[in-house]
Amino acid sequence: MTVTERLYYSDSHLIEFEARVVDVADRVSGWTALILDRTAFYPTGGGQPSDTGTLNGARVVECIDDGDKGVLHLIQGVAPARDAIVRGRVDWSRRLDHMQQHTGQHILSQAFVTMFNAPTRGFRVLEASCEIDVELKNPATEIIERAVELANNVVWEDRAITIRNVTPDQAAELPLRKEPAREGDLRLIEIEDFDLTPCGGTHAYRTGEVGMIAVRSWERARGLTRIEFVAGVRALADYRKANKSAREVAALFSTGRDDAPQLAAQMVAEHKELNRRIRVLEEVAAGADAEKLLADARDGVVLHVFEGRAAESLKKVAHALIAHPNTIALLASRDKDTARLVFARSGDASGDMSALMREACAMLEGRGGGKPDLAQGGGKNVDKL
Numbered sequence: 207m208t209v210t211e212r213l214y215y216s217d218s219h220l221i222e223f224e225a226r227v228v229d230v231a232d233r234v235s236g237w238t239a240l241i242l243d244r245t246a247f248y249p250t251g252g253g254q255p256s257d258t259g260t261l262n263g264a265r266v267v268e269c270i271d272d273g274d275k276g277v278l279h280l281i282q283g284v285a286p287a288r289d290a291i292v293r294g295r296v297d298w299s300r301r302l303d304h305m306q307q308h309t310g311q312h313i314l315s316q317a318f319v320t321m322f323n324a325p326t327r328g329f330r331v332l333e334a335s336c337e338i339d340v341e342l343k344n345p346a347t348e349i350i351e352r353a354v355e356l357a358n359n360v361v362w363e364d365r366a367i368t369i370r371n372v373t374p375d376q377a378a379e380l381p382l383r384k385e386p387a388r389e390g391d392l393r394l395i396e397i398e399d400f401d402l403t404p405c406g407g408t409h410a411y412r413t414g415e416v417g418m419i420a421v422r423s424w425e426r427a428r429g430l431t432r433i434e435f436v437a438g439v440r441a442l443a444d445y446r447k448a449n450k451s452a453r454e455v456a457a458l459f460s461t462g463r464d465d466a467p468q469l470a471a472q473m474v475a476e477h478k479e480l481n482r483r484i485r486v487l488e489e490v491a492a493g494a495d496a497e498k499l500l501a502d503a504r505d506g507v508v509l510h511v512f513e514g515r516a517a518e519s520l521k522k523v524a525h526a527l528i529a530h531p532n533t534i535a536l537l538a539s540r541d542k543d544t545a546r547l548v549f550a551r552s553g554d555a556s557g558d559m560s561a562l563m564r565e566a567c568a569m570l571e572g573r574g575g576g577k578p579d580l581a582q583g584g585g586k587n588v589d590k591l
Contacts, residue, residue: 210276211244215393216369218305218408220246221259221296228276230288237267238285241276245269246296249277253329254308254407259296262286266294299439301408306438307336309367309410310357310419314435316383316401317357318342322349325384327430335422335436335444342431350424350433357419364414365398377404417441488522496526500533506555508535511591515539517582520548524580528552536562538591545570545591546584553579 213220225242232238240261249271250256256269264283272278286292308331315326318340328339342349370393372380377392383403386392392404397413410416417438424433436444449463456466459473499508508527512520520537527535528550534557539546547566549559563581567574569590574583 209274210242212277213244213246214248214408215406217246218301219411221298221301222246223294225292225294227286227288227290227292230285237280237282239270239278239280240285240292241272241278242292242294245277245279246294247277247279248301248304248408252405252407253311254304254331257296257301257304259294261294262290262292303439304331305408305410306416307331307436307440308405308407309413310361310416310435310437311336311338312395312397312401312403312405312409313360313413313416314338314353314357314419314433315340316397316403317353317360319383320400321353321356324431335434335440338433338435339427339430340433345424345426345431347424350421350431354419354421354435360397360400361413361416361418364412365400366412367398367409368396370394370396370402420444488519489526492519492522492526495523496530499523499527499535500530503533506532506534508533508537510537512537512539514541515546516541517546517548517584520546521550521580521582524548524550528555528579540588540591543588544584544586545572545588546582547574548580548582549576550580 213223223244223246225244227240228243229241230238247257247259247266247269248254249269251271258268259266261279261281264281264285266279267282268280270278270280311329315338318324318326322342324340324342326338326340328337330337372392372394374390374392377386377394380394380402382394383401386404393406394402395405395409396402415438418441419435419437420441422434422436422444424431426432452463452466455470456463459466459469461469499510516539520539524535524537527533529552531552532555534551534555535549537548547563547570549563551557551559558578559581560576560578563574563576563583567583567585569587570585571587572583572585574581576582
């Protein structure tokens with residue numbers, strides 16, 4: 207049995223180390239998996255992705271926790287031999303990002319417990335943001351922002367973060383935020399006068415390293431409140447992106463960034479009103495078209511091919527036509543390289559419009575369907591209209 211000494215347990219800021227290769231195995235992916243006697247690389251686990259970096263210059267693309275066997279280091283490139291002494295280097299920018307997100311999660315989760323007795327039931331570090339699932343009753347933006355404010359105060363107070371290794375009996379006497387997920391001795395992460403929880407991840411020395419915590423969105427999910435947040439470098443990147451979008455929107459209105467939401471809301475209201483007026487005018491126009499078409503109808507059957515009419519426009523004319531008794535409307539439109547069809551009949555007229563539509567669409571090399579009194583479809587063989 208091989209056990210890898212996990213150097214990140216005692217120092218999450220350690221990014222360079224030397225170790226001995228104790229096992230080498232080829233993987234199905236074509237990469238080579240190394241097990242070292244000691245490592246500073248954090249393997250995927252606890253909602254946190256693994257570290258990446260190099261071993262003697264060879265790229266470490268992922269690390270996997272293989273339990274009692276140790277930590278598997280997946281190598282891209284020439285792998286060192288068994289018993290070789292290698293020098294490892296962890297990608298610091300990735301480590302710093304994950305430390306900020308994971309430490310930020312501890313702080314934010316405890317803030318929800320402190321203010322609303324709402325424990326966290328799930329945590330995930332995603333590519334651009336993070337998620338926690340919280341047992342928060344009656345969630346609202348104002349409530350969530352109160353917890354975020356407390357969390358950021360803890361960040362800016364730059365409190366010390368320490369590691370405590372305790373036995374199960376000692377842990378049983380401590381006010382842990384959550385129950386341990388494993389048996390045996392525990393590694394506890396303690397945020398000064400704020401949080402104490404068992405965890406095997408990487409964390410900052412002090413809360414100030416987290417920088418800040420910001421919530422991007424929240425939603426109800428599986429009986430919990432799922433909160434999307436960012437911390438540290440991700441919070442800065444998210445601000446830059448949001449600020450750029452806000453300034454670009456404001457430029458469309460020729461106004462300042464902070465005035466854009468009010469102008470956008472005003473434009474949306476005006477747009478809705480204009481659409482309402484357009485619908486009214488379309489109904490009037492459809493009625494006028496229907497009157498003209500009825501004048502040329504033969505035995506109550508209206509046949510007409512429009513140019514450039516959308517399907518909705520055809521339906522409006524069809525509805526206006528079949529408002530008249532004993533009327534069948536067979537309407538079509540040439541819309542560039544597409545033929546559109548709408549067939550309809552009044553309630554007292556005979557005929558299965560759906561069956562007729564399927565036959566017509568077969569001729570047009572398209573498809574369509576509907577009900578016996580109204581059907582629509584189309585195809586690409588416009589010459590067959």
